[in-house]
Amino acid sequence: MKAVFDDSKPIFLQIADMILEDILDGTLQEEEQIPSTTEISSFYQVNRATIQKGLAILVEAGYVYKQRGVGMFVATGANEKLQEQRKTEFDKMFIKPMIEEARRLELNKDDIWKLIMEGYDD
Template identity: 50%
Template sequence: MKSQLDDDKPIFQQICVMIEEDILDNQIHEEEKIPSTNELAKFYRINPATAAKGIQTLVDKEIIYKRRGIGMFVQKGAKEKLIEERKQTFMKNYVEPLLHEAKRLRVGKEEIISYMEREDDQ
């Protein structure tokens, strides 16, 4: 996890994203325990309710689950779920606008593919 929070977006969202990033980067694995609300609150010097809201977001997305009296754990299949979610966001935010602009500029599919392949070779 990052050692500092930014002022860019709400803290609970940053907590949520940091845990997602750790799952995607294999820092936290499926069925592994995540830091507790109190641990996050102490580490980031934030209100425990704020940390809990970030964790609850992940529970609502079925990325983590609670084991009563033990803590919160990463769901099986959470990484794949996050990858799929991120792919959809990537397509919407980057690929669709790219294709729209390419069409406006009359850049063909072959030209885009050729450019991408050239970049892969470097």
């Protein structure tokens, strides 16, 4: 998890995002217990209620589940679900606008592919 917060969004959302990144990159595996609210709170010097609010978002979204008296765990399928969500966001934020601009510039699929491959090889 990264240790620096910024003012771009509330800390509880940044905590949730950090945990999601750890799920996505495999730092946290499915069915693995995540650090407790006390551990996260102590590490980042953030109020436990803030941590709990971030974790509640993950529970509600189905990425994490609570096991009463034991802790919180990464849900089975969380990585796959997160990848699908990110692919959808990627398409909406980058691919669709790129295609719209390519059409305005009268670029065909081959032109776009060539530009992507040239950029990818850099």
